[in-house]
Every structure is written in structure tokens, then in C-alpha cells.
Amino acid sequence: MQYLDTGWFGIFVTVTIVVFVLFNIARAGKSKGEIFIRRIPGLNALDDAIGRATEMGRPVLMVPGIGSLDAVSVQAVTIFANVTKQAAQFGTPIRLCCADAAVYTLAQEVIRDVYQSQGMIERMDQNSVQFVSDRQFAFAAGVQGIILREQVAATFLLGAFYAESLIFAESANSIGAIQIAGSTQNTQTPFFIAACDYVLIGDEFYAASAYITRQPVLVGSLVGQDWGKMLIISFVVLGTILNSYEFKQPKTTQRVDTTAEVRGGNENVSSIEPYDGDPRTKTPDDTFVYRMFNPIVSPEMLTIEREKEQVEESVEPTEEEVTE
Amino acid sequence: MSSFPVLLVDQIKVLLGALCIVGLYSVLYKENKIYRFFEHMFLGLAAGYSLVALWKDTLYEQWWLPMTGRLTETGTVDAPGYWLFALLLPIGLMAYTVFSKRHNWMSRIPIGMILGLWSGQQVQIYWNKFGPQILNSIKPIVPTGTDGFFQQSAYDFVNGAVVTKPDASLILSRIYMSEVINNMIFLVTLLSALAYFLFSIDLRGKAATGFNKLGRWMLMIGFGAIFGSTVMARFALVIDRIGFVIVDTFEAFTRGPG
Amino acid sequence: MSGFNADKLQKIDRRWLYVILIVSVAITLLVGKGTEIPVYPDDSSKDLYITLMNVPEDKPVFIQSDWTNSTRGESRGQMMALLRVLMSNNRKFVIYSMGDPQAPQVARDAIRMVNEERRKEGLDDFKSWEDYIELGNFPNAENSLNALGNNIRSAWGNRRRPDTTGVDRSVFESPVLANVQKVSDCGAYVVVTASSTIDFAVERISDKVNLNAMVTGVVGPTVLPYKRAGQVKGLAIGLKGVYDMEYMMKYGLNHQLEGGVIKVDYPQKPEVSLPPVPNGQTFGQGATNYLSLHIALGLMILAIILGNVGMFVGRKGGKK
């Protein structure tokens, strides 16, 4: 009954991070939003972008990426709900283009709620939230067409973008739209940096809704994530110090990773054996840190007795028996 | 049923392909009617195809067959069905309550389930993805090789030929000052970039803001490298497409039958 | 006056840039056919070559082919280079997709094309069932990989393919998969992809198999951290990766050719010495398109320089 697959350490770290997040959410709930959050420049530009679209009387385009329904899409839709709230007040038309049916369903519900809660349901155009296509480049072609034909004034490209990112960003740039973009896909961030006015980098995307809404749950979770980052930082720093020390020690043992046959199947096992080669210093896999991350599983730990099931002979003949 | 000559079909395909490329490329000049034509055809084909793939690739394979079971060609049982799958239909259909003013809240049940399934997995994959990377980020920053600043070469250059030194593996195992500096750069990059994403700490003082700024600069270098690599990918595709228009089209019409 | 010219340099209409790109690539493709370009393969490509050349004879290679025609420019070259190495060394393989329903078809086409190449060289075809098994598509990479790592026999248990006599049988009865009890029984696992399916493979099975990747230039940088952490053993990136592989297939690695020349060396791994592939074609899509890539990249660099020169001169002119 051991955690042989990942070792206890991995589970310990994951659970610690989970506890960090939940603890801080609870803490933030009590402290009534007094917690500090660093300024995120891209988000301050949201208002300007909507203002400009209002002046020009042209629509605001929002795209939650082409990912399926997950945290990234939900996060994007949450930010779009805030954009829509403002746009609704000014009566600025919006276009929200989806590439996944589930995201579309969610977005439509959320956007309708926004208009309803603002008491302006009559301002909502039925087709303002659209499902364009669930095929990547058909979606790209469709949205590019919308950008160029409707001459959108502002674009919000937030979510999981892939290759199509630059098609949107450059098309919108060519008609002079103001653009705010952000993706958790690192591969697309450089293109957003090249073609857009404001870019949310990496984790800033997840911090966005906490920054905009200042809801205690979100703010607390953000603090919990920061604790998680500090945990990683401390692992790296402590590990570096430990390894720097250990790498100067002479190598006396060596680790052997092999597979062993256990109960009619192969399992990965490892053992520590004395080292008698040329004198040298420790290698990475001799260190304490390495063993933390890659626990030693000895064949003895896998020794276990278990009964076999009584298998009833199958009544139906198998295929081979028929052909013979 | 009858059929067309295979060669003719190939020629039509290549010709249509070339037309599509020219039609969609026309948007580079400006948005125009030809582009609009291909765009709408594209959207229509894609939606139609999604409707086909919906049953063919997803529901039939992942839902219908597991629910009703499979038979082998001789009619014996290959895999039994599971009736529990049948419950997915009513749950999925709850999403269609969006059209009802009173019951539209129910559409959030399938959505919640999809999100729940995704969320549960996050806990599961976190360590598998990041554990080895944390371990790999831990690098020694004290040299163990003291006989020089740079790592000695594991090779000698004798009479115009490269010869491996006898103690090559030992030399390669030592850590020299140059590598320590590399590791330091690695460490500083990692830590400054990580610190850049600490949102709840108020940065005061030159050192803290400077470190933060350094993190952003390092990220920019990283993004630049991605940019460079991606450029290769995009150009490789456009080269392939131009090759398709020029070479493949030409070949399709010059090659004989068979 | 210089200000006027410089301003032009800064603001070349994008359409002109596009025309220049198309024309120069097209001309290079027509004129530059068959030019061999010297190259220094990346270490990650060398590691991939090492993996592929060292696959044990009795273990099949698992190929997760997740690309479609839209990245044909890179992925097809990678796929074909991979197939050439394996077929040339007579290694069995299993091929399947987890990324896209269209992926199996393009993979089959690639196998067919390599088989045609082999026929031209007077070599035997690789036959389905005996030499390789094509499993088709598994929708949803995340879950399919979970299931694969969990229990390969249940994940693939219901796939059937015709044997040499045309009778559908369970794929585990084929010579390719007969000895495979769990996913770690594969000789190597190669993901050929243009998308994040490599991330899913790293998350879910990198601790169980010798995981390698052939990815597009876009995905490449995100896989590099995995490569450095050892989660991915070998890695070919983009068109350069294709040509790297083709070049090593032709000239070997740390291998003395006639006249004592080593075309591709690997100073970090002096113990390795790998010959070129024993037979079959080596150069393919990588060699054909690599020259055009030079031209395109050169144009891009030129454009960036021109833009900057224009900006600087223009700024000076403005100050006057």
C-alpha cells in the first residue's frame, strides 16, 4: 500500500499547494478584500478600449480561444463578462466568437446574465455570441472575415490560442483596432507582443479576474498561488545549496535502476549499491534531492501475495476455435 | 455503383486545392468577394464535416458501441455494452434548456460536469508535469573542477585528428567555473521570472523592482527564441504550399495513368 | 532627403513584402532543386537519432502520429524520416493517432510513400500486421494516454486488424504486439505532433517509456524544457529537425566516413558512434525545402534590418 507511482513527495507537494489555496481563500473571505495585488498594465487598458469602440460606434470583438471547456476558457468568459458589462452600459455592440460548443453554451448563458443583471436585455443582439466553427482554420477564416468586414474597433483575444493567433492579431492591426491579448500558450505570446497593444503574459491571465473583480475567493486563491510559487522557489534554492554541497563529496554508492519480474509482470525497481570505480565526486542521481523526487523502490517492497480469481471457462467458442 | 477514373479525381483535387489557396490568399491584398466566397464555403464544409465526425468519430465510437456492445464478424460477443452510458443522453440534452426561460439553469449541469472532470485531472497531473522540471532546475553552483576556468576538452587534437582522452568521462563529470556561471544565469533567470509572477507582494526598493524587471527581460529573451523557432515553422508551411501549387499541380497533370 | 528615403524603408506596404516572399520562395523551389546544404544537427536531434538507432530488435516502436495535412510542410517530412530510419533498420512499429481523426490517413499515406521509395530501391515493403500495426484514431489525447499508461491491454484491447489472410484479429495477436504487456514494453515512444499532445504524453506516460518527440517549430520551444529535464529523450524540431535527421541518416553520427571525415560529431557523447542507415533513401522533404527556408529567413532578417535602419535614419532626419 505505498505510493509507488509518484512517491509520497509529489502528493505531499500537490496537497500542500491545495491547502495553501484553500487556506488563503478562507483568509481572504474574512479580511474583506484588504489584500494587495500588483498592478497589471494590460487590464487597465480594458476601459480605454471599450471607450474607443463606443466613440467610433463600431463593435468590440472577443475571442476566448479555441480550447475546449476548461479553466482557460472559463477565465476568458469571466473577463468578457466584465467587458460586456461596460459595453452594455454604453450600448456598444459586442461580438463573441466561439470555437467550442460547450464554451459557446457557457458564454451565451453568462453574457445573457450580464445584460439581464444590467436590466438591458433588450440591447442584447441574439447573434452577438456566435459559434463560428470547431475547426481551427475555418474558425480563423470566419473570425478574420468578421474583423475585416465589421471593422471592429477593439479586440480582446484572451484564452487558449494556437496558430490562428497571428491571423486575428495582424488582421485587426491592419484596420487599426486597439488590441488586448493574453494566452497561457507560451508559443503564441511573442506574436501577441509583436502585434497587439497590451499583452497579458502567462500567469497574469489567471490573475486578471482577481484583479478586475477583487472578489475575495479569487484574491485569496491568487495569494495561495503565490505561496505555491514561493514553495517552488524555496525548493530550488534549498536544493541548489544541498546539491552544491553534495557534489563535492566523494562518490561511495551508486544507484541502479532496473526492472524486476514481480508476479508475472515487470516493475521498475532500484537499489543503492557500493561504488568501487575510479574515485570521483557524486553524480546527480546520488544526491538526497534526487532520491526525494525519485524514491527507491526495492523488489522487497513489491513482494505481495494475492489470490487469483476463479475464472469460469467461457462457454462461447472463441474465433480461433471456429475457424479451425 | 459506378465510379470516376482515379486519375481524374486526383486532378480535380489538386486543381481545387490550388484554387482554394489562391482564393484564400487573395485576402492578403484586401478583403474581397473571392475571399468571402471561399470563407463561407470553408465554414459550411467545416460545420458539415463536424456534424459527420460528431457521430462517426465521437458518438458512435465512444458512446454508441460501448453502450450497445460490439460483436465480432462471426456474431459472437466481442465486448459487452454498459447501460450506464445511456444516462449521458439525457444529461447532454439538458444543455438544450438554454432555450427555455424557466429551466435554462439546467444547461449548467452538463457544463459543470465537463468542468468537474477537467478540474479533477489537474490535481492528478500537476506533479507528473512539474516535479521532474523542479528537480532539473536544481543545479550545483559550486565548482568541483579546480584545474581551470573552463571545462577542459575531453579530446586532444593530435596530427590533425580528434582523439578522445583516456579520462574523458571523468573530465565531463566535473563542474567547472564556466558551467557554474551558466548555472547561476539559469538560476537567476528562473527565480527572477518566477518572482515576476508574484502578484500579492508589493515591490518596494530598487533591488526588488530591478529583479522584477530583470524577470520580464529574461521572459522577453525566451519569447524571442520562440519567435525565431516559430518563424521556421511558418515558413516551412508556406514553402510547402507554394511547392504544392507549383510542383504537385504540375505533376498531377503531366503524370500518366497509374 | 535622407529622411524621405528612410521613411519609405520603415513603411514598406505589407503587400510588397508578401509578393517578394512568394516570388523568391517559388524561384528557389524551382531552381535550387538538389542542392545539398551542410548542417550542424542540434544535440536534441542527435539524441533522437541515437534512440532510434538503438531500439532493441524485439521491441516495437510506438508512434503517436498527431499531425494532419495542415502542417504537412514539417510533420510529413518528420514522419517520413522516422519511418525511413525504422524500416531501414527493420524495426517493427505501431502507429496511431490521438490528436485528430484525419491523422491516421496522412500517416498511412506517409507509410505508403516510404514503401514506394523502398520498392524503387529494390527493398521489401513493410507489411501491415507482420511489420507494423496501424491502430487508427483514439479521440481525446489526454484520456487516451491516461488509459494507455493505465493498462495497454484494455486501452487497445478492442482494436482489431486483418492479419495476412485477411481475417480480423485482436492486434495483440500480431507479431508486432505479441510481447507487449504494458506500455513500457515498447522499444521507444515517438510522438509526431503539431500540437500540445506532446504535453499530455509528458504528463501521463513520460515516467513509463522512452519518450521522444518530433514536433513543429512552434511546439519545439515548449518541449525543450522537457528535453532538458529528461522527460523527453530525443527531439527533432521543425524543418531543421527533418534535415538534421536526413543528414545523420546519410552521414552517421560520430562516424568516420571514407577518408576519415566525421561529418556530424557529438563532443558531449564521445562514446556514441552510429553509422548511416543501412539502406533506403535518406534525403527527402527536409533536403528539398531547406534552401527555400534559408531564402525566406534571409528575407525576414533583411526586412527587420531595413526597418531599423529606416527608423534610425528617419529619426536623425527628423531631428534636423
Next chain:
Amino acid sequence: MITNLLSLGWDVNPTDPNKWFIILGVMLAGGVGAFLLSKAPTSSRRSIIVAFTFVSGLFWVLKYLWPEPIAFREGDVPRNGIEGFGKYLTDGVPFVSTLAQTLTAFLLGLGIFSLLRVHLTKISRKQKDWQFSVILLISLVTVCFFGYWDWILFNFRMKDVLVSDDPSTWTWVNQVQDILFDGLLQNMDAAMFSLIAFFIFSAAYRAFRIRSVESSLLMVSALIVMLSLMGALTFVWNSAVLQASGGNPVHFLSNFRLDTIAGWVQSNVQVPALRALEFGVGLGALAMGLRLWLGLERGGVSQ
């Protein structure tokens, strides 16, 4: 084998003539359940959604946290309840794995409905460009028709004649489907994809200027990588380096080979920077997953 999947008598024998009654019965029961659910009081709605979400996520969390039975082989009898539950979880993976995608598939109808609504409105009101909407609808119906016909021929009607890899066995229906899919759709995909190369060109030309430290760093690192990707250039550069070091390939100067420089930037700056980014994003996803799973996120799904 799926045969052992749930081993709780939840299976249906495909040869059983009553199987349709069982399946239809379950569907109906589910429908009745959904109907009863729709009568739930307004105050309990949020809890119902949160409960569904929680239960769905619970499987994977348990799968991760529950101890896995050691060296468990097919046909083994679990020694105790803990092992039994662990085996149950492992066996459930193939079943739970497909759930999200199947549910999303059921939702596609909503998406297609949205598409149709937009374009039918255009046509019925004769709005600008309505002709193009007609083209869209025609393409949609055509590909649907031939797609399904092709599937039926391949899998049922002419299963023994048609070979997917051998076009000479195909009928005209399969050929039309092939033209629509391979000739049109695939090529348009590739064409749209390759458009990006042009956009990258113009974006780089416009944005890569030495204006600020940030844009300069971005530009320089992109240039180094691009240069190193040009094999011929690398070759010339490296040959020059070799000459400078007196023809000695193991000389200290060999550290300045172009591919070595690019590799250095990649391993010492790009890798740690991206790793830091990913650590953050991973934590963000984990925290958000947690909030969604426990129903803490307001304003999103569980309003």
C-alpha cells in the same frame, strides 16, 4: 479488457434481444430524473450544479490520492477493501475518460444551431452578403449528405468491397466525399495555416525595432535563433571559427560556434524563463480547477 470494466452486472449482452429495452429504459429513467430535477426549488439549483461538478471531479482526485494496489495483475482478487476500491478506480479509467468528450459532442447541436441562426437570419432578411450565406448552407448540407453516405457504405453496405487505402475500389460517392474533404477542406486548412507566414513577416518587420530594452531583447534573441536555423550560414560562421582557432575543432574558440551560441541562449535563458512561466500557469490552472471543482468560483459556471 472492457469486459472487466465494472464487473458489477452493469453490462448489456449485445446479443440479448432485450438490450434495446434496457438502454431505452435507462434513457427514459434519466429523462424522468431530469424532469424531476427541473422542479427543484430555485434556492437549491446552485447546490445541484455544484454537486454534479464535484462528483464528476471526484473520480480523478481519488484516482490520484487512493493508494494503488502493488503489482496488481489481471485476474487477481483484491486482498481488502482498500485494494478493491483501488482496482475499481483503475478499471473505471476507460469509462470516465470518454465522458467529457461525449458530453461536449451532445452540445455541438447548440453550436450548429447558432451558425444556422446567424445565416438564416441573413438570408431571410436579405441582409448584405446574404448570397454567401446560401453558399455556406449548401456546402454544409452537401458535405453532411456525402459524409454519412460514405460512412454507411464503408462500414455497413459495402464493407467487404471498399478499402480505405485503395482508391480504385471506391464508388463515386466515396470519390465525391474525398474531393470535398481532401480536395477542398484539407487544402483550405493548409492555405489558412500558411497565411500566417505572411503575417509573421509583416509583424516582425513592423514590431522588431530597437525602441526599448524589451523589444531589443526580443529581436536579438529571435535573430540569433533564426540565424542558427540557416544551416549554410552556420556552416560558414563555424568554418570561420575553425579557421580562427587554427583548424583545431576542440579549441576554446569552438564555444563561439553559431549553433553553440544559440544552444546556450536556449538552455540558459529560454528554458528557465519558460519553465518559470509554466510553473505559474500550472499553479493558476490547479487553483482554478480547485475553485471550479468545489464550486467556489462565482460569476462563471455556478452563478
